[in-house]
Amino acid sequence: MDTDALLQVKDLYTxxxxxxxxxxxxxxxxxxxxxxxxxxxGETVAVVGESGSGKSTLAKTILGLYRPTRxxxxxxxxxxxxxxxxxxxxxxxxxxxxxxxxxxxxxxFMNVRRILEEPLxxxxxxxRVEREQRIHRALEDVKLVPVEDYLSKFPHQLSGGQQQRxxxxxxxxxxxxxxxxxxxxxxxxxxxxxxxxxxxxxxxQEYNLGIIYITHDLSTVRHFSHRILVMYGGKVVERARxxxxxxxxxxxxxxxxxxxxxxPRAENAHTLKPVPxxxxxxxxxxxxxxxxxxxxxxxxxxxxxxxxxxxxxTPQGAGHKALCWLYHExxxxxxxxxx
Amino acid sequence: xxxxxxxxxxxxxxxxxxxxGIVQAVDDVSLTLGKGRTLAILGExxxxxxxxxxxxxxxxxxxxxxxxxxxxxxGLDTMSLPEERFRxxxxxxxxxxxxxxxxxxxxxxxxxxxxxxxxxxxxxRVGQKSEALERAREAARxxxxxxxxxxxxxxxxxxxxxxxxxxxxxxxSRPDLVVLDEPTSALDVLTQANLMNVFKExxxxxxxxxxxxxxxxxxxxxLADDVAVMYAGQIVEQAPASEFYHAPRHPYSQKLMASVxxxxxxxxxxxxxxxxxxxxxxxxxxxxxxxxxARFSRCAAAPPVVELSPGHTVKCWxxxxxYHGH
Ligand SMILES: Nc1ncnc2c1ncn2[C@@H]1O[C@H](COP(=O)(O)OP(=O)(O)OP(=O)(O)O)[C@@H](O)[C@H]1O
Ligand SMILES: Nc1ncnc2c1ncn2[C@@H]1O[C@H](COP(=O)(O)OP(=O)(O)OP(=O)(O)O)[C@@H](O)[C@H]1O
Ligand SMILES: [Mg+2]
Ligand SMILES: [Mg+2]
Numbered sequence: 001m002d003t004d005a006l007l008q009v010k011d012l013y014t015x016x017x018x019x020x021x022x023x024x025x026x027x028x029x030x031x032x033x034x035x036x037x038x039x040x041x042g043e044t045v046a047v048v049g050e051s052g053s054g055k056s057t058l059a060k061t062i063l064g065l066y067r068p069t070r071x072x073x074x075x076x077x078x079x080x081x082x083x084x085x086x087x088x089x090x091x092x093x094x095x096x097x098x099x100x101x102x103x104x105x106x107x108x109f110m111n112v113r114r115i116l117e118e119p120l121x122x123x124x125x126x127x128r129v130e131r132e133q134r135i136h137r138a139l140e141d142v143k144l145v146p147v148e149d150y151l152s153k154f155p156h157q158l159s160g161g162q163q164q165r166x167x168x169x170x171x172x173x174x175x176x177x178x179x180x181x182x183x184x185x186x187x188x189x190x191x192x193x194x195x196x197x198x199x200x201x202x203x204x205q206e207y208n209l210g211i212i213y214i215t216h217d218l219s220t221v222r223h224f225s226h227r228i229l230v231m232y233g234g235k236v237v238e239r240a241r242x243x244x245x246x247x248x249x250x251x252x253x254x255x256x257x258x259x260x261x262x263x264p265r266a267e268n269a270h271t272l273k274p275v276p277x278x279x280x281x282x283x284x285x286x287x288x289x290x291x292x293x294x295x296x297x298x299x300x301x302x303x304x305x306x307x308x309x310x311x312x313x314t315p316q317g318a319g320h321k322a323l324c325w326l327y328h329e330x331x332x333x334x335x336x337x338x339x
Numbered sequence: 340x341x342x343x344x345x346x347x348x349x350x351x352x353x354x355x356x357x358x359x360g361i362v363q364a365v366d367d368v369s370l371t372l373g374k375g376r377t378l379a380i381l382g383e384x385x386x387x388x389x390x391x392x393x394x395x396x397x398x399x400x401x402x403x404x405x406x407x408x409x410x411x412x413x414g415l416d417t418m419s420l421p422e423e424r425f426r427x428x429x430x431x432x433x434x435x436x437x438x439x440x441x442x443x444x445x446x447x448x449x450x451x452x453x454x455x456x457x458x459x460x461x462x463x464r465v466g467q468k469s470e471a472l473e474r475a476r477e478a479a480r481x482x483x484x485x486x487x488x489x490x491x492x493x494x495x496x497x498x499x500x501x502x503x504x505x506x507x508x509x510x511x512s513r514p515d516l517v518v519l520d521e522p523t524s525a526l527d528v529l530t531q532a533n534l535m536n537v538f539k540e541x542x543x544x545x546x547x548x549x550x551x552x553x554x555x556x557x558x559x560x561x562l563a564d565d566v567a568v569m570y571a572g573q574i575v576e577q578a579p580a581s582e583f584y585h586a587p588r589h590p591y592s593q594k595l596m597a598s599v600x601x602x603x604x605x606x607x608x609x610x611x612x613x614x615x616x617x618x619x620x621x622x623x624x625x626x627x628x629x630x631x632x633a634r635f636s637r638c639a640a641a642p643p644v645v646e647l648s649p650g651h652t653v654k655c656w657x658x659x660x661x662y663h664g665h
Contacts, residue, residue, distance in 0.1 A: 050527045051498070159614060160384060189383040189554055191598040195610035216527060219557070219600040223607055246602060260532035262557040263601045266584040269377075269562055272539060273532040279497060 003077065005038040006178055006210040007062070012036065012071035014054075014061045018284060029283045031057035032068075033234035039178065042204065044211040046221040046242065048257075049231030050280050055214045056100055058231070059182050062212070063097055064088045076177070093123045096171030098181040100214075105167050106155040112139075112166060113151040116173055123174055138169040141203055161192035165199070172203055178210040186217060197224045218261055222246045230254050233281040233291035236311075240320035250314040251322040252276075252299075253292045290325065300331055344371035345548055346516060351408030353387075353394040360619040361404050364390035366572040368408070369644075372565065374515075377542065377549040379559035379580070381595070382569035383615060388552045389439055391569070392518050395550070396436050397425055413515060431462050435514040439521045439552075441505035445493040452489035455479060455507045462512070471511075478507040481544075482537050499530035503537070510541070518550045523558060535561040556599050560584055565650070568592045571615050571626040578651040588653045591627045625656070633657060 002008055014032040019025050031054040039045050047055050060066045062073060064080055073080040080091060099105045106115060116135045125131050139147045142165040155163055164184065171179055181200065185193040197220060204211055213225055221228055221242065228245045230238040230253065238251040249255045256276045262268050276295040281287055287294055293304040309325045325331035353365040364387040372378045382388055393399065397417075399406060410417045417429050435458075438444065445454055455475035456468070465471045479489055482503040493501055502522065509517055519538075523531040539562060541547050553559050559566070566583040568576045568591065576589040587593050591611075600608040613630040616622055625631070628638040637656040645658040 050529065161614075190556065190600075190608075191383065191595060191611040193610075194598050194600065194608045195612075198610065218528070219602050220608075222602060223600050257528055258602065260528050261602055262532075262561055263603050264557040264560045264584055264596065264599050266560055266563070266580040268560045269539070269564065269580065272536045273561070275529055275532045275536065279499075 002038055004040060005074075006041050006076060007039040007212075008072075008074040009038070009062065010036050010072040010074075012058070012061060012073065013069040014057050014066050015069045027284050030234050030286060031283055032061060033283075033286075034071075035229075035231075035234075035236050037229055037236065037239070039210045039212060041177070041210050042208045043227070044201075044204065044213050044225040046213045046215065046225035046228045047231060048215055048218055048221055048228060050216060052280055052283070053231040054234040054283070055216075055231055056182055059097075059180050059212065059214055063095060063180055064091060089123075093174045094177050096168075096174070096176040096179040098167050098171045098179065098184045100182040101187065106163060108155055111152050111154050112144075115155075115166065116170055119170065119173055134173060138173045141172060141206075142166070142169040142199060144169065160188050161196065164188060164192075164196055168196070168200065168203075172207075175207070176209065177207075178212070179204075180212045180214070182214045183216075184213070185220065186215060193220060200224075218246070218257060219263075230257070233286055234283055235291065235323060237292065237323045238321065240316065241318065244316060244318065244320050248316055248320075250316060250320065250327065251292075251324050252296045252326075254322075256295075256297075290323075298326065300325055303331060345374035345376075345413055346370070346372040346550075347409075347411045348395070349409040349411075351391070351394055351410065352405055353390050353399075353403065354405040355390075355400070356402045356404040357619070362618045363572050363621060364618055365394050366621075368569075368572075368574050370567055370574065370577060371650075372548060372550070374413075374548055375542070375546040376564040377538075377551055377562045378565045378567060379551045379553065379563035380567050380569055381553065381556055381559060383554060383595075385618075386569045386615065387572040387618070388554075388569055389520055392436060392438075392520050392550070392552055395518060396430055396434055397422075398430075398436070427462075431458050431512050431514065433514055434516045434518065435509035435512060436518045437505050437509045437520060437522055440525065441520075441522075442498050442501035442525065445501055445504060447493055450490055450492060451484070451496070451504050452476065452479070454493075455489075455504060455511055458508060459511055474511050475507070478511040479504070481510060481541060482507045483533070497530075499526050499533065502526060502530075502534065506534075506537070510547075513545075514547075516548045516550065518552070520552045521554070522551070524553065524555060531558060532561075538562050556595065557601075568595065571621055572618050573626060573654065575627065575655070576651075576653045578647075578653075582648070582651055588647060588651070588658065589627075589655050590631045590633050590657070594630075594632075625654075 012032055012035045015028040015030050018027050018029055049055055061068050068081050117131055120131045136147050144150045144165055185196050225242050228242050229236045232253050238254045249258050259274050278295045281291045289305040289307055290309050293299045303325050309323050311321050311323045312327045314320050314322050314327045348370040351368045355362040355364055380388055452472055452475050455478055456471040459465050459471040459474055484503050523534050551562055563580040566578055566580050567574050570591050576592050587596050594611045597609045611630055616626055624639040625642045628634045642654050642656045644652050644654045646652050
């Protein structure tokens with residue numbers, strides 16, 4: 001086991017049983033289907049992928065909100081997947097969670113002070129003065145200042161960006177060692193997005209936090225994470241350092257994703273975007289072989305639709321890996337035969 | 340952009356009455372748009388983009404305090420028409436709207452084909468239901484909905500397919516102008532790119548004129564011929580896209596462009612400190628002044644609209660003739 005890692009996820013599966021009319025089992029939704037990675041203190045790992053690729057399920061499993069179907073999760077060396085209620089409570093105090101959709105995340109009838117005081121009470125901070133101090137510090141950290149102006153406000157009296165900052169304040173309140181941020185900025189304007197992501201980065205540097213940053217927005221990921229995992233159909237199909245992945249994507253899915261993304265340039269209007277045909281795979285009946293093969297422009301007939309590819313090191317090296325036959329010796333041989 | 344645009348909006352205002360005061364959501368907005376072109380209206384959340392769309396389609400809520408100005412579409416002064424004629428001759432017929440979050444607004448118990456045909460029947464554009472359904476199939480094909488999806492219900496389709504259905508609904512009546520309010524913001528990158536391709540093809544094949552409302556400046560560049568930037572209820576810059584994306588001129592436009600994270604360039608995105616002013620009692624002078632790095636004494640007064648080149652206007656004191664401080 002890697003003893004430096006803050007978080008270690010090993011071959012993790014989270015499947016949801018699907019029943020019809022409450023009893024007959026129809027099958028399993030394979031939302032997370034064999035995911036492994038590590039997160040180190042002070043590091044941001046981004047998880048990107050299309051809607052429904054399993055990102056939020058991965059987050060919730062890591063947080064102990066879902067029991068994994070199979071696999072292991074270690075936080076600071078302790079097995080999260082085996083924790084009972086008391087252990088999980090202690091664990092959650094060390095892990096901040098910025099959940100998807102800030103508007104649904106904040107209770108509408110509580111003011112800012114109560115929203116922040118509650119987790120402190122739940123986690124046993126008995127002293128009222130200490131609670132008040134910690135609330136102030138968290139609000140100052142997220143720049144909701146002067147703090148007095150905000151304490152008695154209700155969520156609907158805050159702008160989208162302020163609500164998002166409040167959600168982050170709540171996530172860092174218990175001085176966590178890790179933050180799981182699920183689409184923390186996707187509901188916000190570009191100019192506010194950058195502000196919030198800069199803020200998270202500052203807090204990270206100050207407290208040496210590990211951050212898991214989940215999003216479908218590749219353009220922010222490039223600027224605000226160290227490493228990127230690309231998810232497709234419940235699996236990590238590519239992983240690399242952020243800059244390497246964006247400059248030299250290796251998996252055909254990542255290549256398609258990046259090609260579809262626009263930079264702001266007037267010339268874009270003159271050409272059509274290359275987009276792979278079809279829709280993301282069903283997680284109930286995933287296609288055999290590689291899950292991307294029905295949409296893949298460079299699939300190897302006779303291999304990709306039959307056998308699921310293993311994760312292999314790409315020619316890029318430096319831990320740049322892809323779940324793709326193209327970079328496997330069997331795939332290379334097939335290509336030669338085909339030519 | 341032609342001077343005598345296909346669509347001309349002059350001094351359009353839409354204000355709402357609320358308990359806190361009067362919200363100046365659209366305030367003295369002027370725009371021009373040539374036939375077959377696409378105008379992207381860019382701006383941050385709450386700046387009045389959807390209200391502008393509603394003002395153009397005259398879809399007004401009950402609490403309107405003021406609705407005034409002039410809208411001329413293809414020579415027809417639409418604002419002077421009585422409601423009855425506007426409904427019969429303009430809305431859906433000449434101008435159609437794909438509202439914000441349309442993909443979530445479909446009727447859950449109506450099949451996709453009938454849903455697309457509905458405006459045609461309701462607005463009596465065609466007499467026969469069979470003809471309406473035929474037109475619906477045609478529109479569905481144009482936006483890339485597979486034929487076998489037409490007999491399905493909304494919940495059986497992905498968000499991207501539902502959005503296509505909403506777009507087909509707007510296209511089925513073959514309008515001259517289609518207003519798209521955040522058509523792709525809730526969708527995935529690949530679905531988004533796919534839809535932008537659909538719009539490009541519609542534009543090329545049918546010469547449709549579009550107004551594309553969005554806060555996504557990068558995606559807007561996929562379709563825009565012209566760009567208008569909205570800030571706190573007002574248009575602060577309008578320009579041909581080629582000029583705008585290359586060199587925006589209003590300080591707000593410049594800051595906005597600098598905040599867009601790019602994939603292919605090294606520069607780090609920046610943010611704009613501060614917040615837009617309230618639309619209740621906005622500042623008398625320039626509404627961006629207190630966040631503007633270039634503000635100076637004159638900004639306390641309302642800035643003029645200055646024409647920099649044909650079709651490129653900016654509402655800013657920096658470009659006033661005789662002022663050479665910038
Ligand atoms: N509690 C659940 N029970 C059954 N299926 C679920 C459950 N939660 C998620 N799923 C399914 O698992 C798959 C992955 O969902 P998940 O929310 O993890 O995706 P995501 O990548 O976060 O998507 P998005 O970008 O839309 O948030 C989806 O098909 C979803 O419908
Ligand atoms: N019916 C109404 N009554 C009162 N205020 C309204 C009404 N409709 C909109 N507003 C207000 O007018 C302003 C502009 O709203 P609008 O929906 O036009 O913004 P927008 O630019 O479309 O924002 P977004 O990008 O979030 O969709 C906001 O402050 C909004 O709260
Ligand atoms: Mg999610
Ligand atoms: Mg809107």
